């Protein structure tokens with residue numbers, strides 16, 4: 001039997017950033033999970049199997065199926081065909097097949113939520129965190145945040161501190177992920193400024209050779225208990241149009257070959 005044609009690729013315009021989110025703690029049809037499994041490479045399945053707890057295995061499975069389905073959604077490539085190459089800090093990029101679109105992606109997963117952000121030809125980083133997790137103290141901030149960020153956090157009323165903590169945390173993660181260097185970048189050498197009604201802004205110490213004017217950041221609340229931060233860079237800067245949508249693993253079967 002000849003397989004049906006893949007759905008036509010969806011449009012991703014030059015100024016688009018699309019973020020696809022998935023609730024991996026919601027019930028998912030076993031057939032949809034089997035399709036996700038079939039989309040993964042043997043290497044990804046081996047990585048998934050190394051997780052001890054089933055919920056981490058499921059999170060990994062869904063996250064990597066989401067990346068493949070998202071890239072396929074915009075390119076028409078069958079998801080199982082993607083291969084990835086990592087830079088020296090572990091950041092994956094699509095390696096094959098060759099596609100005409102300069103598509104870039106970044107993935108983040110945490111308890112309850114997975115996000116995959118895509119755009120064309122710009123650096124991109126995304127981070128999601130569960131704001132109810134116990135990690136939001138001033139002592140942690142003093143270890144990881146820039147002095148101006150710690151000072152701001154200390155001024156925030158106790159009741160709002162966890163929220164503000166995760167605003168900074170996710171933004172800092174999104175920035176280091178967009179740079180593709182992870183924790184090789186000094187976290188205290190850049191500081192975010194948060195002002196009501198304005199997108200977050202960044203400032204660098206001389207230790208980091210970077211230009212704030214090339215960056216755009218957003219903070220979003222995809223659920224009542226999750227914070228999502230997005231970082232995009234291009235030079236000269238082109239204003240982006242950001243859309244967040246919910247992915248349905250039951251639909252990944254459309255791409256399955």
Ligand SMILES: CC(C)(COP(=O)(O)OP(=O)(O)OC[C@H]1O[C@@H](n2cnc3c(N)ncnc32)[C@H](O)[C@@H]1OP(=O)(O)O)[C@@H](O)C(=O)NCCC(=O)NCCS
Pocket residue numbers: 060063089090091092106107108109110126127128144145168169172173176177178179180181182183187
């Ligand atoms: C690895 C790191 C890039 C992200 O880690 P994380 O927040 O635990 O994980 P996320 O779920 O957001 O992102 C993981 C995904 O990012 C991608 N990734 C891996 N290395 C990356 C890099 N150097 N740059 C960008 N993306 C990367 C991969 O797709 C990875 O998915 P996989 O592990 O399922 O293959 C790095 O920033 C890190 O280790 N952070 C630790 C947390 C910390 O101490 N943060 C301090 C913040 S103030």
